[in-house]
Amino acid sequence: MISEQDFQTATATFERLGSAIADVIVGHQDIVRFALIALLCRGNILFEGVPGLGKTLLVRTLASALGLKFSRIQFTPDLMPADIVGTDIITEENGHRRFSFAAGPIFAHVILADEINRATPKTQSALLEAMEERTVTVGTNTYPLEEPYIVLATQNPIEMEGTYPLPEAQIDRFLLKANVTFPLLDDLVRITERNTEGAGIQLPEATATASDILTGRQIVRAIPIAAALREYIGRLVLATHPESEYSPVQVKDYVEYGASPRAAIALVMGAKAHAFLAGEINVRRVDIEAIFKAALTHRLVLNFRGEAEGVSADMLLDDVWNKTQAN
Amino acid sequence: MRFDFSRFLLKIEQRFRRIHGFSLACRTLFYASIACVAVNLVLGGLAPERTADLGIFVLLLPVMLAAAAFVRGWWKRPDLPHLLLQLDDELDSGARISSLYEVDIRGGGSIFRTQLESRVESMSADWKRGIRLPRRTIGLLSAGIAGILVAGVVLMLPGSLPMAVSQLPTQKSEGWPVQAQVMPEPGQDSVYPASNDVAAPLESFEETAFLQLPSHQSAQPDSDLSLDSILDDLSTLAASQTHVGTGPSAQELKDLAETQGEIGSTPAPARAQQGHMATDSRRLAQQGTQALGDPAAQVGHPEMEQSSGHPESELALDSITDKLQDIIDQLDTSSGESAAVTDSADFGGDSETRPTTAIFADQQAGQQFLEQTARQLADQATAEQESTDQNGDSQQQPSYQRARDPHQPGEGASDNIQLTADLDDQLLAGGEDGIGGTSDDIHQLGEVGFIDEQAPFTVGTQGEFINEFVTQGVPVEIVPSQNQAGTHIIDFERMESILHERGLPDEGVDAIRRYFELITQPEGES
Numbered sequence: 001m002i003s004e005q006d007f008q009t010a011t012a013t014f015e016r017l018g019s020a021i022a023d024v025i026v027g028h029q030d031i032v033r034f035a036l037i038a039l040l041c042r043g044n045i046l047f048e049g050v051p052g053l054g055k056t057l058l059v060r061t062l063a064s065a066l067g068l069k070f071s072r073i074q075f076t077p078d079l080m081p082a083d084i085v086g087t088d089i090i091t092e093e094n095g096h097r098r099f100s101f102a103a104g105p106i107f108a109h110v111i112l113a114d115e116i117n118r119a120t121p122k123t124q125s126a127l128l129e130a131m132e133e134r135t136v137t138v139g140t141n142t143y144p145l146e147e148p149y150i151v152l153a154t155q156n157p158i159e160m161e162g163t164y165p166l167p168e169a170q171i172d173r174f175l176l177k178a179n180v181t182f183p184l185l186d187d188l189v190r191i192t193e194r195n196t197e198g199a200g201i202q203l204p205e206a207t208a209t210a211s212d213i214l215t216g217r218q219i220v221r222a223i224p225i226a227a228a229l230r231e232y233i234g235r236l237v238l239a240t241h242p243e244s245e246y247s248p249v250q251v252k253d254y255v256e257y258g259a260s261p262r263a264a265i266a267l268v269m270g271a272k273a274h275a276f277l278a279g280e281i282n283v284r285r286v287d288i289e290a291i292f293k294a295a296l297t298h299r300l301v302l303n304f305r306g307e308a309e310g311v312s313a314d315m316l317l318d319d320v321w322n323k324t325q326a327n
Numbered sequence: 328m329r330f331d332f333s334r335f336l337l338k339i340e341q342r343f344r345r346i347h348g349f350s351l352a353c354r355t356l357f358y359a360s361i362a363c364v365a366v367n368l369v370l371g372g373l374a375p376e377r378t379a380d381l382g383i384f385v386l387l388l389p390v391m392l393a394a395a396a397f398v399r400g401w402w403k404r405p406d407l408p409h410l411l412l413q414l415d416d417e418l419d420s421g422a423r424i425s426s427l428y429e430v431d432i433r434g435g436g437s438i439f440r441t442q443l444e445s446r447v448e449s450m451s452a453d454w455k456r457g458i459r460l461p462r463r464t465i466g467l468l469s470a471g472i473a474g475i476l477v478a479g480v481v482l483m484l485p486g487s488l489p490m491a492v493s494q495l496p497t498q499k500s501e502g503w504p505v506q507a508q509v510m511p512e513p514g515q516d517s518v519y520p521a522s523n524d525v526a527a528p529l530e531s532f533e534e535t536a537f538l539q540l541p542s543h544q545s546a547q548p549d550s551d552l553s554l555d556s557i558l559d560d561l562s563t564l565a566a567s568q569t570h571v572g573t574g575p576s577a578q579e580l581k582d583l584a585e586t587q588g589e590i591g592s593t594p595a596p597a598r599a600q601q602g603h604m605a606t607d608s609r610r611l612a613q614q615g616t617q618a619l620g621d622p623a624a625q626v627g628h629p630e631m632e633q634s635s636g637h638p639e640s641e642l643a644l645d646s647i648t649d650k651l652q653d654i655i656d657q658l659d660t661s662s663g664e665s666a667a668v669t670d671s672a673d674f675g676g677d678s679e680t681r682p683t684t685a686i687f688a689d690q691q692a693g694q695q696f697l698e699q700t701a702r703q704l705a706d707q708a709t710a711e712q713e714s715t716d717q718n719g720d721s722q723q724q725p726s727y728q729r730a731r732d733p734h735q736p737g738e739g740a741s742d743n744i745q746l747t748a749d750l751d752d753q754l755l756a757g758g759e760d761g762i763g764g765t766s767d768d769i770h771q772l773g774e775v776g777f778i779d780e781q782a783p784f785t786v787g788t789q790g791e792f793i794n795e796f797v798t799q800g801v802p803v804e805i806v807p808s809q810n811q812a813g814t815h816i817i818d819f820e821r822m823e824s825i826l827h828e829r830g831l832p833d834e835g836v837d838a839i840r841r842y843f844e845l846i847t848q849p850e851g852e853s
């Protein structure tokens with residue numbers, strides 16, 4: 001039973017967390033909010049942007065502010081799954097040799113999968129179980145991951161040489177995908193100022209605990225959402241399917257596959273988390289709108305015509321949003 | 328006091344039902360009023376004489392339909408989740424009401440329910456603006472009421488649009504005075520079955536066609552014909568029973584006959600003239616009916632007196648013809664002997680030169696009558712000739728006619744018979760010698776035509792119609808009289824001699840004499 005006190009505490013905690021991150025990360029408030037939403041929703045998030053935009057710094061700042069165990073995995077083409085999940089090694093103890101599991105970097109609370117698209121699909125697949133089931137299986141043994149657990153991955157959209165696009169099964173496991181855009185002039189000036197003067201960037205102190213995160217997750221799940229809005233979310237997801245009666249013409253023309261049911265879950269949970277972070281006690285349309293693109297943009301598979309004509313998923317989602325009535 | 332969300336929901340639902348019902352009613356009223364106007368227009372055209380009940384029903388029908396629509400709209404249960412979300416959007420409440428409804432139906436208490444209730448309660452005072460009557464509904468209501476008013480105006484006003492539309496052809500046909508009359512059924516002669524006009528049954532289809540023509544085509548009488556003036560004179564003559572005076576010239580009569588012949592043979596372009604003639608024929612028939620009174624009285628035929636004494640009765644052409652035929656037959660019967668009649672060819676051998684004077688409203692009918700009479704006379708003459716040869720008894724006179732007429736032939740003064748002017752229709756006249764032709768006329772009886780001479784007399788004071796009743800060869804003499812026109816006298820002795828010269832038996836001559844006695848009037852009996 002969630003009390004009023006719990007709700008107020010959790011709200012205050014995440015306000016502090018956001019402020020701590022914002023002190024380090026110049027601009028990118030939406031990106032920070034998405035990271036927190038993913039954290040509150042027990043999800044994972046994919047940041048996409050050119051190098052040097054502060055993606056890694058964001059993840060490190062979040063992990064620092066949360067006071068959680070942080071792991072950074074730099075994905076390279078020669079990275080092996082065992083390098084991520086760990087492996088059984090022979091150890092000698094009291095004159096006896098035996099296999100013991102050496103946990104990989106995946107065993108942490110906050111995982112930074114940097115340039116995840118540079119690893120082979122085989123290695124990328126090593127994250128699937130951890131991202132969804134929060135477990136890691138090595139050999140015959142399955143090891144649970146500690147909560148709160150979150151994978152924050154980054155990828156470079158322009159450097160395609162030697163990269164391996166994420167398989168659909170894996171990309172669908174990211175709750176949100178956030179495009180990290182180039183900072184504005186003011187933000188850029190502030191970035192240069194913080195990195196070139198004084199002691200440089202100082203990661204924040206831990207402002208939240210794992211317990212706060214878990215409480216926050218409980219509260220988010222309890223936030224009510226109207227049945228009509230739930231139906232609305234369902235129609236939004238269906239509208240991304242070209243064969244659906246709700247889909248607009250552009251979706252029918254350029255989309256090969258629409259969003260999965262995970263997208264609907266992501267929308268509902270993301271809307272709830274967004275409402276929670278906004279201090280609201282119920283889901284509103286603006287909450288859905290805020291995470292609509294982030295929850296769906298990586299789940300649309302364009303057809304050949306869409307790819308050839310350079311149609312973006314965001315453009316299609318704008319069309320879906322505008323042409324789907326809430327009531 | 329704790330916020331009662333259930334009661335709040337009930338208020339919302341009731342308001343929605345009322346507005347939904349009202350919207351549906353307004354929409355129904357709008358369309359029904361349009362249909363009402365259309366129905367009234369149609370009814371106005373189909374049934375101009377509508378009852379008040381029908382009008383009230385038609386006017387109330389949209390209202391009743393709207394009421395039914397209101398009940399139906401009110402009866403419909405709203406989709407509360409969507410209704411509440413719509414209310415949230417209208418109130419910009421951030422989906423709190425619909426979220427509270429979700430919490431409410433899921434049951435249990437939480438901080439969210441408490442907080443949501445408090446926030447919904449704060450805006451519950453202004454919640455009604457979230458469910459408002461659409462402007463379109465108000466517009467439909469206004470239009471619907473206006474439609475009913477229009478329908479009412481259309482329905483109630485006596486000179487309403489539909490009635491005006493239905494009467495439009497009649498009003499337009501002011502130039503066609505009797506277009507509204509019912510056209511005759513096939514085989515129906517009269518188009519005025521219930522008319523008070525005594526001559527109405529005589530109107531032919533051609534007359535109806537004429538009457539449908541614009542008045543400007545028929546309003547102007549044909550000055551060349553001068554038929555109106557002739558008929559007026561005839562009417563005056565019939566009323567005054569004046570004697571025959573000096574008539575028109577033979578040329579005028581010939582022109583008149585030719586013109587009438589053209590009318591009879593001219594199709595559509597001369598419809599106006601035909602109609603004019605038909606109208607005049609109706610008047611002639613009326614006058615002829617009056618004129619029949621005297622001969623009938625003379626003859627003492629009660630049926631004829633009855634028919635002629637009631638000008639209101641509808642005397643058809645055939646009935647007049649039949650009456651005349653009956654009179655002739657009765658005369659023949661009453662005389663107790665058969666009149667010897669020669670073949671009609673003796674009078675010229677042409678049906679257009681029948682020696683008779685008849686009362687007809689129609690030239691063709693008159694010809695038919697003459698042909699029939701001549702044919703009967705010929706038949707009788709043939710039959711009686713045979714019996715005369717056997718019995719030698721052929722000199723009987725009609726005692727009935729003698730008893731009535733002091734101017735009977737054989738009684739001296741009765742040889743000269745004065746023609747009455749109440750005769751109705753034309754008579755084909757002939758003879759180049761004109762009126763009062765001599766015995767030379769016998770050889771010219773076969774020629775057809777009007778008398779060329781200018782007749783020095785008139786009928787009565789101004790009439791000139793009498794010439795039309797005199798056929799070629801009829802010995803007519805003009806004697807001065809007290810009036811300026813003079814008196815037109817038929818020399819029956821001379822006519823009798825002509826007939827005898829042509830081999831006509833005595834019975835035939837006698838029959839012809841009786842005929843002229845019948846249709847004429849002794850001098851001084853006006």
